[in-house]
Amino acid sequence: DDVENRLFQNRYVVDTGKPHIHVTPHETPSEELKAMVHVCPAGCYSQNEHGQVEIVADGCMECGTCRVVCQNTGEIEWNYPRGGFGVLFKFG
Ligand code: SF4
Numbered sequence: 001d002d003v004e005n006r007l008f009q010n011r012y013v014v015d016t017g018k019p020h021i022h023v024t025p026h027e028t029p030s031e032e033l034k035a036m037v038h039v040c041p042a043g044c045y046s047q048n049e050h051g052q053v054e055i056v057a058d059g060c061m062e063c064g065t066c067r068v069v070c071q072n073t074g075e076i077e078w079n080y081p082r083g084g085f086g087v088l089f090k091f092g
Contacts, residue, residue: 021057021066022077029053030073036066 021044023033033053036045042059045066053075055066070076 020079021055021060022079023053023055024075024077026052026075030070030075032070032073033075036069039065039069041065 023045026033029047029052033045034047037047037053041063042061044055044057044060045053046056047053066076067078
């Protein structure tokens with residue numbers, strides 16, 4: 001899905017009404033999910049006092065990194081933003 005990944009790199013979609021990325025409930029996060037705390041360029045991921053990883057997707061830049069990194073762990077649920085909703089612009 002090269003085209004899809006390129007689109008995600010070039011768009012910034014704001015959809016605060018419906019967070020499009022969810023972390024599924026877990027006891028212990030995978031190494032991939034834990035890494036997102038440091039890897040997410042928008043700082044959306046954090047680890048709580050129990051060691052579980054949480055996401056606040058408000059500042060998400062749709063870079064797609066978490067989706068790629070955790071694609072095999074099943075811990076991240078990615079929903080595409082509603083069509084026509086949000087602000088789209090290119091940066092860079
Ligand atoms: Fe962070 Fe990118 Fe995932 Fe958004 S898509 S939560 S900016 S890693």
